[in-house]
Amino acid sequence: MASENGKTIICTIHQPASDTFEMFDRVLFLANGKIVFLGSPSEAVRFYADVGYPVPAHTNPADFFIQTLAIIPGEEEKCLERANQFINAFMKSKYEVRMRQYLKLSNERFQAKLFEHGKASIPTLIYALFLRSFKDNIRNPSFLWARLVQKVIMGLFLGTLYLQTEMNQDGISNIKGALFYYISELTYSTVFGIQTFLPSDFPLLVREYHDGIYPVICYYLSKIMSYLPIFTIDGICMVCISYYLIGLYPTFTTFLTTLIICILIEWSASGVGIMLSSISPTYAVAVSISGPLLTVFSITGGLYSNIKTIPESVRWVQYFSWFRFGYESLIINEFSHYDNISCALSDGKPTTICENSGKSVINNLNFEMSNMHMNMGVMVFYILCVFIIGYVGLVLRVQLAR
Numbered sequence: 001m002a003s004e005n006g007k008t009i010i011c012t013i014h015q016p017a018s019d020t021f022e023m024f025d026r027v028l029f030l031a032n033g034k035i036v037f038l039g040s041p042s043e044a045v046r047f048y049a050d051v052g053y054p055v056p057a058h059t060n061p062a063d064f065f066i067q068t069l070a071i072i073p074g075e076e077e078k079c080l081e082r083a084n085q086f087i088n089a090f091m092k093s094k095y096e097v098r099m100r101q102y103l104k105l106s107n108e109r110f111q112a113k114l115f116e117h118g119k120a121s122i123p124t125l126i127y128a129l130f131l132r133s134f135k136d137n138i139r140n141p142s143f144l145w146a147r148l149v150q151k152v153i154m155g156l157f158l159g160t161l162y163l164q165t166e167m168n169q170d171g172i173s174n175i176k177g178a179l180f181y182y183i184s185e186l187t188y189s190t191v192f193g194i195q196t197f198l199p200s201d202f203p204l205l206v207r208e209y210h211d212g213i214y215p216v217i218c219y220y221l222s223k224i225m226s227y228l229p230i231f232t233i234d235g236i237c238m239v240c241i242s243y244y245l246i247g248l249y250p251t252f253t254t255f256l257t258t259l260i261i262c263i264l265i266e267w268s269a270s271g272v273g274i275m276l277s278s279i280s281p282t283y284a285v286a287v288s289i290s291g292p293l294l295t296v297f298s299i300t301g302g303l304y305s306n307i308k309t310i311p312e313s314v315r316w317v318q319y320f321s322w323f324r325f326g327y328e329s330l331i332i333n334e335f336s337h338y339d340n341i342s343c344a345l346s347d348g349k350p351t352t353i354c355e356n357s358g359k360s361v362i363n364n365l366n367f368e369m370s371n372m373h374m375n376m377g378v379m380v381f382y383i384l385c386v387f388i389i390g391y392v393g394l395v396l397r398v399q400l401a402r
Contacts, residue, residue, distance in 0.1 A: 016062050018060045021041055021061060021062040022041055026038065026039060027044055029044070029065060029069060029086075031069045031083035032080070032083060032084075032087075035087070035090060035096075036083070036086045036090055037095065038095060039095045039098075043095065044061070044065065047089075047090070047093065047095065048068070050089070051085065051089045069083055069086065122218060125218040126218045126222050128222075129218055129222035129223075130222040130226055133226035133227075134226040136226075137227070137230060143196070143230075144230055147193065147231075148233070148234050148237060150189065150234070151235065154185055154238055155237060155238035155239070156242070156245075158178060158185075158242040158245075159241060159244075161178075162174050162178045162245075162246040162247070163247070164245070164246075164247040165247045167342070168342040168343075168344050168345065169342070169343060169345050169354065170345050172335075172341065172355055172361055175246070175248070175334060175335075176303065176361075178242075179327065179330040179334065180301070182239065182265070182330065183265055183322075183323055183327055183330070185238065187265065187294065187322075188294060190269040190270055190273060191269050191273040191276075191290050192287065193273070194231060194269075194270050194273035194277070195290065196283075197223060197227065197274050197277040198223075198274075198277040198394070199277070199282070202401075205219055205398060206401045216391070216395050217391065220390075220391050220394060224387065227270065227274075228267065231266055231269075231270045235262050236259060236263070239258065239259055239262050243255055249334055249337050249338075251337075254334070257333045258330060258333055260376070261326060261330055261333065261376065262330075264322075264376060265322055265379070267379075268322035268326070268383055269322065271383045271387050271390070274387065275386045276289055276290055276293075276390075277390075278391070278393045278394040279390065281397075297320070297322070297324075298323055300314070300317045300321050300324060301323025302324055302327045302331075302367070303327060307324070307365070307367075308366040325375040325376075325382075326375070326379065328367045328368075328371055328372070328375055331361070331362060331365060331367055332362055335358030335359075335362055336359070336362065337358060338357060338358035339357055340356065340357060341355060341358065
């Protein structure tokens with residue numbers, strides 16, 4: 001029934017009867033892993049006769065063929081010589097020519113069928129690769145759940161450390177420290193955590209790209225899409241837990257703006273981590289570059305040094321730092337709501353240097369009140385740029401890898 005429906009049947013059979021043997025359309029004989037004959041049973045009889053081994057009368061051809069090619073203990077050399085005689089005869093026969101013609105035709109038909117169906121679209125490839133990467137992340141508890149637990153613990157610790165900070169002169173310093181800690185925690189853990197982005201997958205990416213399975217852009221976008229939710233939810237958890245514990249400005253709009261700024265900060269850090277992972281030849285190189293780079297960005301971020309006092313020769317660095325844009329935005333978002341701040345310290349003693357309003361806090365850091373939304377836009381542009389640089393570097397590495 002299967003053969004009548006155009007199906008190919010492949011089977012091996014041990015010592016078939018002559019009538020069963022004659023039912024086969026084609027038979028394949030092998031010796032020492034090489035083809036001895038491929039064709040119909042009747043052609044096999046003629047081929048053996050041409051080689052000098054005609055099938056005796058009243059003999060089952062199948063038994064004769066097997067006996068002729070079998071390796072008999074004690075006669076190995078003679079049997080191997082006979083097998084090679086059949087192999088060489090087949091290589092020079094019309095049956096071998098016909099076999100190669102069949103193979104060529106079958107390959108052409110197969111290729112035509114492939115092009116007939118066409119390749120999967122880019123969105124389909126991205127979706128399939130995204131599912132593969134996302135499932136891999138979900139199955140990796142050390143990557144997903146460890147980050148969430150870490151951020152919950154750090155949110156509780158930060159909220160407890162700065163619990164209900166009173167807005168006075170000491171409180172100003174505490175709030176500035178808490179906001180800068182947001183940036184540091186969202187940056188360092190993200191950059192170093194996401195640098196596992198590529199190393200383990202790179203050999204697989206190279207092989208699948210050069211096999212024509214998908215372009216690099218599909219892999220790159222799917223990886224970003226699978227990682228960003230993880231590197232967003234953990235930061236949201238930390239900010240949500242710590243925000244009201246610290247006593248930051250209690251309106252929902254201010255809280256939501258802080259949350260958006262922190263998400264942009266973490267995405268900027270993710271972009272830099274992915275970029276370094278993509279362009280660095282090894283994981284060790286990426287990590288060794290990240291440390292000094294983050295230190296420079298942190299120092300020029302606006303907390304450790306006033307941005308106006310940074311020497312001209314290195315002041316340009318701050319414009320490549322999301323620390324700078326993120327910190328200025330967080331400071332403006334928080335302190336722009338305070339018109340009157342007590343000049344007393346936490347112990348009630350007055351101080352000779354007083355920042356008596358949120359505006360004075362912002363001005364003393366040499367930040368501009370109007371810069372908050374511009375900074376957020378710059379961070380979006382920054383994220384796109386580092387992703388593009390990472391993509392270009394990854395494409396070059398993949399193309400040079402083979």
